Amino acid sequence: MPELSAAAPAKDPRAIAHYHAHVYYDPASSRGRAERLRERVGAEFPQARLGRWHDELVGPHPQSMYQIAFAAEMLEKFVPWLMLNRDGLTVLLHPETGDDYTDHSAHAAWFGAVLPLRLDVFKKKRPT
Numbered sequence: 001m002p003e004l005s006a007a008a009p010a011k012d013p014r015a016i017a018h019y020h021a022h023v024y025y026d027p028a029s030s031r032g033r034a035e036r037l038r039e040r041v042g043a044e045f046p047q048a049r050l051g052r053w054h055d056e057l058v059g060p061h062p063q064s065m066y067q068i069a070f071a072a073e074m075l076e077k078f079v080p081w082l083m084l085n086r087d088g089l090t091v092l093l094h095p096e097t098g099d100d101y102t103d104h105s106a107h108a109a110w111f112g113a114v115l116p117l118r119l120d121v122f123k124k125k126r127p128t
């Protein structure tokens with residue numbers, strides 16, 4: 001995982017076009033809460049793009065989830081709202097800079113818990 005070093009120039013947040021919030025749930029026990037949160041997001045933030053339900057595991061995600069994609073301009077209003085309204089659900093917030101591996105690891109923020117993502121799906125190019 002890349003680390004910040006004194007020699008590296010600071011990265012410019014303007015590289016972030018949009019963000020994803022991934023809302024995790026358990027189909028057996030917390031799908032109802034996930035549905036209520038999804039309805040509230042749709043009502044409060046109609047400009048957010050709600051992704052499909054993934055009861056089956058997909059990509060790097062170790063639990064069932066759906067994705068909320070939103071523009072960088074929405075961050076200031078949406079993230080505090082999500083902090084107060086996630087109803088105990090675990091949420092992964094990550095930027096989209098074009099580097100999936102880093103966006104889901106070093107760049108990521110978690111609400112509620114930190115889940116072990118399967119980052120190998122991104123096939124990070126490593127120097128040989």
Ligand SMILES: [Zn+2]
Binds near residue numbers: 022094
């Ligand atoms: Zn994502």
